[in-house]
Amino acid sequence: MRAYDIIYKKREGQKLTKDELEFLIKGYVEGDIPDYQMSAWAMAVYFQGMDAEETADLTMLMAESGDMIDLSPIKGIKVDKHSTGGVGDTTTLVLAPLAASAGIPVAKMSGRGLGHTGGTIDKLESIPNFNTSLSRDKFFDNVNQHGVSVMGQTGNLTPADKKLYALRDVTATVESIPLIASSIMSKKLAGGADAIVLDVKTGNGAFMKDFDSAKKLAEAMVAIGKNLGRNIAAYITDMNQPLGNAVGNALEVKEAIQTLKGQGPEDLTELCVELGAAMLQLAGEFEDLEKGKEVLRENLKNGKALAKFAEMIRAQGGNAEVVEDLSLLPTAADTVEVKAEKAGYISEIKALDVGLAAMILGAGRENKESKIDLAVGLELKKKKADRVEVGDALALLHYNESKNLEEAKAKLLSAFTITEAKTKKNKLLYEIIK
Ligand code: URA
Ligand code: CA
Numbered sequence: 001m002r003a004y005d006i007i008y009k010k011r012e013g014q015k016l017t018k019d020e021l022e023f024l025i026k027g028y029v030e031g032d033i034p035d036y037q038m039s040a041w042a043m044a045v046y047f048q049g050m051d052a053e054e055t056a057d058l059t060m061l062m063a064e065s066g067d068m069i070d071l072s073p074i075k076g077i078k079v080d081k082h083s084t085g086g087v088g089d090t091t092t093l094v095l096a097p098l099a100a101s102a103g104i105p106v107a108k109m110s111g112r113g114l115g116h117t118g119g120t121i122d123k124l125e126s127i128p129n130f131n132t133s134l135s136r137d138k139f140f141d142n143v144n145q146h147g148v149s150v151m152g153q154t155g156n157l158t159p160a161d162k163k164l165y166a167l168r169d170v171t172a173t174v175e176s177i178p179l180i181a182s183s184i185m186s187k188k189l190a191g192g193a194d195a196i197v198l199d200v201k202t203g204n205g206a207f208m209k210d211f212d213s214a215k216k217l218a219e220a221m222v223a224i225g226k227n228l229g230r231n232i233a234a235y236i237t238d239m240n241q242p243l244g245n246a247v248g249n250a251l252e253v254k255e256a257i258q259t260l261k262g263q264g265p266e267d268l269t270e271l272c273v274e275l276g277a278a279m280l281q282l283a284g285e286f287e288d289l290e291k292g293k294e295v296l297r298e299n300l301k302n303g304k305a306l307a308k309f310a311e312m313i314r315a316q317g318g319n320a321e322v323v324e325d326l327s328l329l330p331t332a333a334d335t336v337e338v339k340a341e342k343a344g345y346i347s348e349i350k351a352l353d354v355g356l357a358a359m360i361l362g363a364g365r366e367n368k369e370s371k372i373d374l375a376v377g378l379e380l381k382k383k384k385a386d387r388v389e390v391g392d393a394l395a396l397l398h399y400n401e402s403k404n405l406e407e408a409k410a411k412l413l414s415a416f417t418i419t420e421a422k423t424k425k426n427k428l429l430y431e432i433i434k
Contacts, residue, residue: 003027003037010044018057025061029160035167042164042173050178055220056227058178062186065160069109069192073140076105079279080193082184084217085115087205087355088242092120092150093256094264094272095279097309100148101299102276102292104283107143108150109191116355116364118249118372121152126250126330126374130318148312157190177213181220195231195282197275198222202430203240205351211236211430218433231282234433237271238426241349241384244268247358248377250329251398257323260309262300267383270428273297278432330375332398337381338409340388344418349384353415354395360408361399376400378412385425388418 001023010016016024024041027033050058071078079099083089092110100106113119121132132152134142142149161183168174188196198221201207202214218234225232244265246255258264259272277292286292299305310320322328358364362373381393388394395412399405 059182063189067155071192083199086239087351088247101308106148128319198234201239206239337393348417357412
């Protein structure tokens with residue numbers, strides 16, 4: 001077999017066999033196939049696409065290129081949740097204890113990630129003494145005993161995807177549905193879940209800006225899951241403004257705690273209830289989504305979800321008193337309001353610019369080496385469709401250093417569009433693909 005022939009075949013729009021894909025992926029990971037041939041192949045896929053079978057084959061090959069985690073020491077059906085990413089997405093922090101409070105095991109491995117804020121693991125590390133680097137055995141024990149554990153990713157997961165994604169990033173071949181779908185799904189399969197709930201974001205702050213491409217991606221990922229015998233559902237949800245109000249690490253932990261007390265922002269609460277019910281359904285706990293949602297809403301009110309979070313924190317060595325005393329979390333030295341310069345209704349909040357404002361304050365990493373400040377970030381005081389008067393606070397910035405403060409303020413202000421005409425809120429959940 002020759003890489004040249006495989007590239008040629010895809011360029012001509014033909015279907016590749018599993019053997020051909022295996023030759024390509026193995027050869028690439030082992031360094032026998034150079035970047036330039038892999039780039040040409042990726043560009044051919046970008047233009048010619050891949051069918052469901054090819055996409056599933058590619059996914060499995062990438063999943064098997066590194067460690068495959070075996071979650072079988074954990075009892076029950078393990079459901080993983082994955083979001084395609086947005087701004088201020090605090091869902092995992094809420095959803096892990098919330099779903100566990102309704103009786104399903106939640107074994108979540110999360111990343112740190114580059115972005116406007118840290119990843120779930122960075123956020124959790126703002127809880128004093130919380131340990132995110134557990135051994136596999138300790139992780140399994142914690143889930144079996146307490147129903148939930150969240151730890152940092154370890155091991156060598158999907159090296160083929162790492163290498164290919166980095167290559168696509170510099171060769172204008174990221175935006176291909178089969179390549180994105182196989183990239184995301186290979187990581188989920190290597191993570192060992194029995195069933196998967198996908199939160200596919202659409203909107204100005206999402207990877208997929210428009211609904212149609214989000215739907216195509218959702219359909220492609222669901223097809224891969226089904227092809228490979230996994231229970232799977234994809235929820236297409238709104239990212240036309242940040243989710244919840246907090247953007248920042250410790251600030252999002254605070255918001256998660258408030259949400260687990262039933263006092264969180266409406267959009268974040270609703271999304272967690274929707275995705276949680278999907279997890280309960282796929283785990284076979286509640287077939288009926290409405291019943292699942294009812295139980296989850298109840299657990300946000302009766303303290304069970306919060307108690308589960310405290311239990312998880314304690315089991316990972318952290319100070320569980322934070323759930324009652326938010327002042328135990330890192331706090332920024334100062335805060336300042338960003339005020340509206342005109343009156344009207346908020347018609348748009350560009351989520352990416354809000355994320356950038358938080359990053360300018362130090363909440364995120366610009367590159368792998370940068371250090372993040374867990375205390376800083378921002379809280380939105382107004383959301384889409386709200387009425388504002390001149391001088392009303394749009395957001396409260398939490399900062400430690402004033403050197404980039406003016407830049408952050410300007411970025412935040414530029415994220416808001418205020419119009420005279422009344423505006424409408426977006427729907428939160430657009431469609432469920434199964
Ligand atoms: N996220 C991924 O993990 N992979 C892609 O290809 C695109 C987004
Ligand atoms: Ca948030």
